Amino acid sequence: MPDRDDERWMRRAIALARQAEATEGANPIGCVIVRDGSLIAEGFNEVDLRMDPTAHAEIVTMRRAGERLHTHEFRGTTMYTTLQPCGMCTMASIWGKIGRIVYGAGRDDVHRMYFEDRHLDTVDFIRDAFRDDLVLEGGLLVGECASLYVPPDANVPEDEQFNR
Numbered sequence: 001m002p003d004r005d006d007e008r009w010m011r012r013a014i015a016l017a018r019q020a021e022a023t024e025g026a027n028p029i030g031c032v033i034v035r036d037g038s039l040i041a042e043g044f045n046e047v048d049l050r051m052d053p054t055a056h057a058e059i060v061t062m063r064r065a066g067e068r069l070h071t072h073e074f075r076g077t078t079m080y081t082t083l084q085p086c087g088m089c090t091m092a093s094i095w096g097k098i099g100r101i102v103y104g105a106g107r108d109d110v111h112r113m114y115f116e117d118r119h120l121d122t123v124d125f126i127r128d129a130f131r132d133d134l135v136l137e138g139g140l141l142v143g144e145c146a147s148l149y150v151p152p153d154a155n156v157p158e159d160e161q162f163n164r
Helices: 004-021 057-069 087-095 122-128 142-146
Strands: 027-035 038-045 077-083 100-105 135-138
Touching: 004 027, 004 038, 004 057, 004 077, 004 100, 004 142, 027 057, 038 057, 057 077, 057 087, 087 122, 100 122, 100 142, 122 135
Parallel strands: 077 100, 100 135
Antiparallel strands: 027 038, 027 077
16 A cells, blocks of 8 residues: 655655656656665666667666665565566566565556567566565556556557567
8 A cells, every 4th residue: 555655755766757858869867776775776767868778767767776885686666667567577576586676657557668578578577586575556646657658548559669
């Protein structure tokens, strides 16, 4: 069940996504990693800015968390992200030992072009992981988060879609 701290941190992720909208080469997905009520790291999608297909908001933020904490494991942390993590980011979260992932907009709240696969879902990766200590919660501030992205029923020409 989300609490005020969850909303506080998701609002920070939303602010980062909006900052990214105003940053050339960035994309409006924001992420923060928190432990015991303290911010560990934050970031937004920098794929086009860095010309790096792995520079998703979650990966950028985990890299910063690793640098700050001097470790590649983030036990006891919560990751807040404005969009349901893709497969790459979910697997990185599993490997990084994130304890909890809270996301805003899910697959059904945005256009399908935001996800690289048709059938696999973040839930599938977490369910099939060899970990039973990772919690996934979606839909926090879903309206605010979804408004950052193209709606699911938008008629976007195929040549203007990414991940295709």
